[in-house]
Amino acid sequence: xxxxxxxxxxxxxxxxxxxxxxxxxxxxxxxxxxxxxxxxxxxxxxxxxxxxxxxxxxxxxxxxxxxxxxxxxxxxxxxxxxxxxxxxxxxxxxxxxxxxxxxxxxxxxxxxxxxxxxxxxxxxxxxxxxxxxxxxxxxxxxxxxxxxxxxxxxxxxxxxxxxxxxxxxxxxxxxxxxxxxxxxxxxxxxxxxxx
Amino acid sequence: xxxxxxxxxxxxxxxxxxxxxxxxxxxxxxxxxxxxxxxxxxxxxxxxxxxxxxxxxxxxxxxxxxxxxxxxxxxxxxxxxxxxxxxxxxxxxxxxxxxxxxxxxxxxxxxxxxxxxxxxxxxxxxxxxxxxxxxxx
Numbered sequence: 001x002x003x004x005x006x007x008x009x010x011x012x013x014x015x016x017x018x019x020x021x022x023x024x025x026x027x028x029x030x031x032x033x034x035x036x037x038x039x040x041x042x043x044x045x046x047x048x049x050x051x052x053x054x055x056x057x058x059x060x061x062x063x064x065x066x067x068x069x070x071x072x073x074x075x076x077x078x079x080x081x082x083x084x085x086x087x088x089x090x091x092x093x094x095x096x097x098x099x100x101x102x103x104x105x106x107x108x109x110x111x112x113x114x115x116x117x118x119x120x121x122x123x124x125x126x127x128x129x130x131x132x133x134x135x136x137x138x139x140x141x142x143x144x145x146x147x148x149x150x151x152x153x154x155x156x157x158x159x160x161x162x163x164x165x166x167x168x169x170x171x172x173x174x175x176x177x178x179x180x181x182x183x184x185x186x187x188x189x190x191x192x193x194x195x
Numbered sequence: 196x197x198x199x200x201x202x203x204x205x206x207x208x209x210x211x212x213x214x215x216x217x218x219x220x221x222x223x224x225x226x227x228x229x230x231x232x233x234x235x236x237x238x239x240x241x242x243x244x245x246x247x248x249x250x251x252x253x254x255x256x257x258x259x260x261x262x263x264x265x266x267x268x269x270x271x272x273x274x275x276x277x278x279x280x281x282x283x284x285x286x287x288x289x290x291x292x293x294x295x296x297x298x299x300x301x302x303x304x305x306x307x308x309x310x311x312x313x314x315x316x317x318x319x320x321x322x323x324x325x326x327x328x329x330x331x332x
Contacts, residue, residue, distance in 0.1 A: 049299070054231070124314065
């Protein structure tokens with residue numbers, strides 16, 4: 001049983017890398033359902049929207065009680081996923097909640113801001129200026145999420161085992177790198193199972 | 196799903212049936228949900244709040260959106276204090292009668308500014324030039 005957590009920046013192609021990695025490994029891909037399930041368990045469903053709201057478009061403010069409840073529920077859901085194994089977890093503090101757990105590989109996918117803005121502009125057919133604003137807001141809000149919920153710096157390199165810059169590596173190459181790194185973890189057998 | 200439901204769509208310029216909305220702010224909100232890939236249904240349920248002696252519904256509340264993945268109803272509220280007060284009263288009543296129902300109020304002012312900033316101009320322009328939302332029946 002093993003787990004990949006994947007933290008990514010908007011426009012870094014991290015989502016595509018996560019999908020491709022899950023396909024290559026035959027693992028389940030867990031994404032938004034992690035947030036929704038945690039929010040429902042916390043009894044604060046609007047927390048899910050606040051967490052999803054990368055750009056701050058909805059302007060939802062959370063109480064300390066909601067933050068605590070969500071954090072606790074998120075940890076529970078994450079632990080359950082870890083116990084089940086064979087899963088790629090995208091975003092939402094997997095690199096913190098499952099830090100130092102055996103059989104878990106923590107990946108960060110990134111790219112230069114200018115390149116990310118170009119990708120967003122092309123994908124959404126918006127101006128480069130608007131795309132750059134999205135990139136900036138997303139970085140800010142994702143950083144803020146980890147700070148507020150876990151008092152942790154998103155950019156702390158100690159949180160990650162593998163850093164991938166998609167300025168030079170495509171989605172396929174990135175996913176293959178992840179599978180190779182996962183197989184190289186201590187205790188992993190060649191088939192990718194944790195021993 | 197009812198006819199007015201909408202599954203997640205990764206593109207903000209998706210083919211949402213825009214004609215179903217009674218206010219541009221609702222359309223903008225749907226655009227944001229689509230941007231984030233959040234499933235939504237538009238006005239799928241009416242909650243009776245008061246009945247007369249014959250059992251006829253005299254007051255009801257119909258939230259603008261239901262988000263099935265979050266099990267959350269969303270009501271977009273006007274910034275006009277008078278209408279806000281009425282809506283808040285209905286929401287309080289809703290929570291009394293249906294404590295299991297999750298409802299969240301959103302003000303639309305914040306949405307407009309950010310839609311402009313992030314390139315969703317069409318929706319922002321519509322919000323800017325319209326009157327406040329009428330209360331649901």
